[in-house]
Amino acid sequence: MIFRLIRKQDLEYIFQWLEPNDYLRSGVLERYVSEGKAYTVEIDGKPVAVGIIHVVGEEGAWLMGARVMKEHRGHGVGSHLTQGLIEEASRSGLRWVALLTSVDNKPVHRICEKLSLQKRALISWMHMDKDKIYRLGEGGVYISVPSTDRKAMDHIKRSIGNSNLMIPDSDNMWVWRPPSGEAIERMILASERLCLARDGGFGVIALIRFRRDRGTLQALVLETQKTMGSVNDIAGCIAYESVQDRFGEIELVVVEGPGQEQSVWESIYQLAREKPWRAYVFYKEL
């Protein structure tokens, strides 16, 4: 097995075995290949895997797009690929690697375990109807301010900084990174409003973005401390914001620390339109 960069002439073969609806086909793989950031594992002269390093802030390697050709799965190719990507990141002087994978993707969990990446956040994506979240949040007590509010910003920086959670890189929910003061600030400024829940010293924070192009309100909820009361408070705040701007649909992204068997968000999952998509962020310092 040879770990190496993907060359332009490999693409024809790779596109033969990638799934027809794979998002890597829509120009994504070509872009990373031309930047020299897409890798493969070669077996008998053929590229049978794909793995991409997306550099975050010149300091981290976000590993994405891992694929192994069906016929070659279960024989260590995915492990070899991931190990190669981590070594490559380390050689380039990057300080951490991280990846996002569904809570059901057991092969990836196993690969991460073998390569000492640890679960650092549990993320749940769901779509909610405004009236459902409104009912849940009735009576909630919260603070809602514009994202430029300096006092709220400083408070959030402290709570997220101490929480050890992962945060999205600016407003890209497909790339997550450990929080730094600057990264938290960028993420907050990419939103329009901030909600803080009352109890536990403002343990739950929601960042609200109005996706007018999509007609949805997107709420990113960071659980910096676990308290049930805070969940209702935040639900109330999101409902209030959606009523103000008349958004019927809410895209809710909840970020929690991993490890708790029972999530305080269970009550919300039952109200979502479809089963929430849940994923772990795995992380390792180099």
Ligand SMILES: CC(C)(COP(=O)(O)OP(=O)(O)OC[C@H]1O[C@@H](n2cnc3c(N)ncnc32)[C@H](O)[C@@H]1OP(=O)(O)O)[C@@H](O)C(=O)NCCC(=O)NCCS
């Ligand atoms: C995920 C993927 C890249 C793994 O590639 P692979 O070549 O099969 O991986 P490996 O053979 O190196 O390792 C898989 C490990 O998971 C284990 N595994 C496989 N299925 C498992 C299951 N259902 N439960 C628990 N462990 C499982 C294997 O035993 C192996 O562990 P081991 O080395 O201790 O025996 C490949 O399955 C794939 O392309 N999947 C579709 C795309 C995808 O999900 N990509 C990841 C996006 S984050």
